[in-house]
Amino acid sequence: MKIPLSWLKDYIEIDLPLLDLARTLTMAGLEVEEIQLVGLPDPYAGLPADTPREFKVTGLSWQPDKIVVAQIDEVMPHPNADRLVLCRLNDGTGEIIVLTGAPNLFEYKGKGPLPKPIKVAYAREGARIYDGHQPGQVLTTLKRARIRGVDSFSMVCSEKELGISDEHEGIILLDDDAPTGVPLVDYMGDAVLEVSILPNMIRNASMIGVARELAALLGKPLRYPQAKLPEKGPSMKGKAAIRITDPTLNPRFVLGLVEGVTPQPSPYWVQRRLRLAGMRPINSVVDATNYVMLELGEPLHAFDYDVLVRRAGGGSPTIITRAAEPGEKLTTLDGVERTLEPFTVLVCDTAGPLSLAGVMGGLESEVSPQTRTVLLEGAAWNFVNVRRTAFHQRLNSEAAYRFSRGVHPALAEQGVVLCLQRMAEWSGGQVYADLVDEYPLPPQDPEIRLSEADVRRLLGIELNAGQIAEILNRLEFTCRVEGDEVLAKTPPHRLDIGSGETGKADLIEEIARIYGYQNIPSTRLADPLPLPRSDAALEVEKQVRQALIRFGLQEVINYRLTAPQREMRLYPPENRPPEPAYLTLRNPLNPERAVMRRSLLASLLDTLEKNARLSERLALFEIGPVFWPRQDQVLPDEPIFVAIALSGLRQPPAWDNARPPYYDFFDLKGILECLGSDLHLQPLRFEPAAHPSLHPGKSAELFSGDVRLGVFGELHPLVKEQYDLLTPPVIVAELDMQAILASRQSRRETQPVPVFPPVLEDIAVIVDEDVPAVEVEKAIWQGGGKMLRAVRLFDIYRGEQIGAGKKSLAYSLTYQADDHTLTAAEAAQIRQRIIRRLEQQVNARLRG
Amino acid sequence: MNDSENILEELDRILQNGLDALQQIQDEAQLVGWRTAHLGRSAPVMQVFARMGSIPKELRQQVGQKANQVKVALENALEERAAVLRREALERKLTAERLDVTLPGRLPAFGRAHPATQALDEICAIFIEMGFQIYRSPEVETEEMNFELLNIPAHHPARDMWDTFHTTTPGVILRTHTSPGQIRAMREMAPNPIRVILPGMVYRYEQTNASHEMQFNQVELLAVGQHITFADLKGTLESFARRMFGENARTRFRPSYFPFTEPSAEVDMECFICGGKGCGVCRGSGWLEIGGCGMVHPVVLQNGGYDPAVYSGFAAGLGPERIAMLKYHIEDIRYFWANDIRFLEQF
């Protein structure tokens, strides 16, 4: 909402400097987003250079000695140019001849000395103004020039040149009472505050609304505009009738009448105010409705009364308000034919729809330059219907903006009276002495009982009932103090105050705002603490994250939104499962982000792909939810997974080790083994896996105790081809966080540190190629008994020495007893038992 | 007499010869040779001991003493020389081993948490110190949880504040804020006191650009009890700002509007980059917006199972990515989920 300072001053005396004014509003919830100077000096000028720019200041300051009010006494033709004129101008210091091409002076050309001088904004040589001939706002300094043989060093200005609007067709023609020779900034220097209106403060989307807030904040009186209907004049009896079919849609409808108007350009100050507030002046009739809407916050609508009479077949029109029939059509004043929905409320007459209630007028009944009698509508509408209509029709009118947030019905009458008065002032005509007013559903302006304890309980400040009442009075609540309680009646201009506890909270917010948030103390919570509670899933997630980071992996976080075809890349093209059920967006931003992901691994591979050419070593993981819709639930399951991807160099390359080997299966297996021991999971078990995304010979399922944690291995070459990746193999894992949580050991014990020395020895055995290492190791453990403390595979050999189809596995073994030093004989015994087991269980034979 | 004098002179010579020879010794091997030659069994000084029997009795003590002195002197000189040689050898070795210390180090493979995780953890840790507990709730929510129960009825103007991703399941949306967790936490814990933080991903139907994302994290704060005031809210967030941004961090509370809180406020923090003097990050204003907050609306308390006439509460919402952006001068929010390794490795 653009608030011209000069307009605000119609209703309240303001002596605060501009920045203080902006701060006062901002700290009360009317955030000033920008201060646009329209002539007034820059409030930061003259302050130290390191003063923070608390508010954004734009616009133009008019130099008092360079830009002044002047009068044109005669407009003369230019000797060499038809499209230019010469003005005999007085700027208060004397007579000057000024050259201009302003078309709005042409009508005075060659008429000799003017009976009534034309007041203009005059810029002297050296004035800094905007260049009228360039698009946008480009600053320029007036310099002496010779145009068509005539010296030109000064000019009469358009609004664009002075930063009032982008209007550049003609020069500003000031009102006749403008004082010649006075600096223009003193006459009409202004600033526009761009105030952001919160959704619950639509009452402040008007000059009076903002002035009312300021009055409350500054403790100053508010001057309402004086408006009343003429005491004598024609009556509306028999001139128009109103029929409201549903008061919940249309709680009030008011009509007034003015006849004998002549639509014409509004006075210059009216036009300027409308432009500063962001509206375009049309003519004095339409301008009056817009002016009063900006002034009071009540959108109004002017009908050409004669059109309505014609539509009524020459009789008196009846205004009917009702919901639209499905498929009903209306051409709005923007010339668009609109098909209506049943939630749209219409203003109709007996011949059919006239306008979209609260949103936009219809084309046919709109006022025109020929309009002589105006039937003026002020009404109240159900905000939900207006909102839905404006949204559906994509119409963001000033009226819809206000009505869709709720305008108090009391304003309908005030608005009509004020507007009729302004219309007659600016357009001539006779205002009728009464109104037609249907008011079937007045709102309940809630009366709230608020105690000192309520304020203390919610704000933590001590105010007595008198102080509470005083604050609310300033906002025009009617208050009665009863002991330590205040009974506050909501003023009839706002709909944002509820009843009961909500009403109390509404009032307390108002008290806090006016009291000043900055004046409320800061305290530490003194309320009892809740019982401690833990989130085991969150804790295990943190442990996994920390472990993987310690193992050298980088965490990534992806968009949870993806596309099914993106996830389908996880499968070889000839082995794709049917597309699973996705949680699908109804309004995706783009097709690439249309569903919630089902696979964390797919997300992670997307990231790997993006980084494939950025780093020779990629070790990434993500922890996060996937989304699995379920037939039997409204909301999807959101299980949390951890996905890991390794690719490229196993270690960061160095100058003495430029090509470390690529990551392979056993790097990831090692990470998973460490993860298991770091989190104290039940012992891990690995079984060959058959997973369509993974290399059939280089993949495994991971179990902890009986719980399946997930699967890992090298990406299947056909899957890898789906991604834009480089040579190195990609090793991936996907584990279920819930399973990890379930497989944590509930209890663990430590072992004493041994005091007797161990016996170390190596053993190498030859087995068939297809015997898994885990079987060999199992036999060693079984044979070794309790004195065997450690088994470590340190070499695998294949070759001619042992024959084809065989492999030799060499283990380093540690024997130890808790209570004595092992003898050589004991060690030999253990070794014999191990060898026997190996022979029996895996058909091994000792090597060498 | 002559004999004995001769022997004493001889011992002097032996000593002098030994010391002279020792000065020529340059390495360990020569030193072993010298030891054999000058202190070994057949060394001159040892020969004097061997000849002791042939020395006149009255001189024996004197010669014996002198021979002993010579032997000890030679032994000491040997020790000294050996020490010098060891020191010299070490110095040569150290010199020879000198590295170019400006060569790059050998990097361990080390990982990092994602910057959003780091920011989230940092914020949560501060509130955990104050007695808040982490509470998580689903990212896919019903409209009822996300809006209606939070006092945002359908077609209410406040709905404009959130651009929502709807799903093809009627009434199911991607949560637009972590606030539905407020209702879930209250319903789970009523009528006990609550102090929870609700961290997590939220979604907005918004074209992405440098300052807008379709998904981002939020940390929401909720305290419910019988004596919780707006002054407590101010105090809690001020403490947070000081822990997060330093002891001098000043905060400012501006009236604002959220349907689920009343009174509501916007929290600004004095710009920690320029100290409030105005800079590019704070757009010259000296203040940075860090979140919204307010007292829990009575309707929301009621929906959560707390009688608003007895209980009160406050709620606040912070944006971890936004805070990280301010703190680390990150110019584009899209960096967070783009996961470019060159960005992630800076944290």
Ligand SMILES: [Zn+2]
């Ligand atoms: Zn700054």
